[in-house]
Amino acid sequence: MRQTTSIKLDPAVKQEAQKIFNELGLSLGEAVNLFLNQVRLRKGIPFDIEIPNEETQAVMRDVLEGKNLESFSLDDLKKERKTA
Structure with a gap:
């Protein structure tokens, strides 16, 4: 027997997760x-x-505040990976 439950979710997170679940053939x-x-x-x-450690917390703060960010493409990442 199934039971219905109500939970509060972040709409953006829910939408992104549902896309992934759909690819996996799963419902929410x-x-x-x-x-x-x-x-x-x-x-x-x-x-x-x-x-998170202090360094990771600092990076997360920077991201939330839009500081110290670099723009890059997937191609840039692929090139970097090949040279590493």
Whole structure:
């Protein structure tokens, strides 16, 4: 038997996640059930949750404030990867 639940989600995150779930052939409900089953089986969150270190926190602040950002394309990344 299924039960209907109401949860509040960030609309942008929900939309992006639904696109990914669609590619995987999953509905949002099926994906939530997969997550909840993993929580039940592992008796905890099924991925690591960590507090970012100071450097990562600083970078995240910069991004949110639009500081120290560089524009680059996928082709730039591919070129960088080939030379590394």
